[in-house]
Amino acid sequence: MGHGTRSTGPTRTLMPRTPKTQEALDARDALASALSRAGIQLPAMDVRTPWADxxxxxxxxxxxxxxxxxxALMLADVILRGIAA
Structure with missing residues (x-):
């Protein structure tokens, strides 16, 4: 697994908290919440930070x-229903 945290399970603190990483963590949590409301759970969602030199x-x-x-088919269905709405 890369540097980051997962949406479920214990929080890992390998990733520095910067505005960019916080933005990605917030986006991950929002996506996980939306998927959950649609009855979908991905087995793993985390945030990864490529390191510069x-x-x-x-x-x-x-x-x-x-x-x-x-x-994947459930995701496609939810997306298509959203487009049609």
């Missing part, structure tokens, strides 16, 4: 991990 965190990524085919 100088050790600074320039951006952070919300890593969605992998999911099963049924979960």
């Amino acid at each position: 100088d050790g600074e965190v320039r951006y952070a990524l919300v890593h969605l991990g992998v999911c099963s085919a049924p979960v």
Whole structure:
């Protein structure tokens, strides 16, 4: 697993709190909440921070991990229903 925290389980503190990492953590939590409301749970969602040569965190990524085919189909269905609304 990369540097970061997961939406479930114990919080890891390997990632420095910067505005960029906080933005990614907030986005991960908002997405996890929205997916949960739609009845979808991804097995792993975390935030990863690529490190620059100088050790600074320039951006952070919300890593969605992998999911099963049924979960992918559920995601597609929720997205398409949202587009049609």
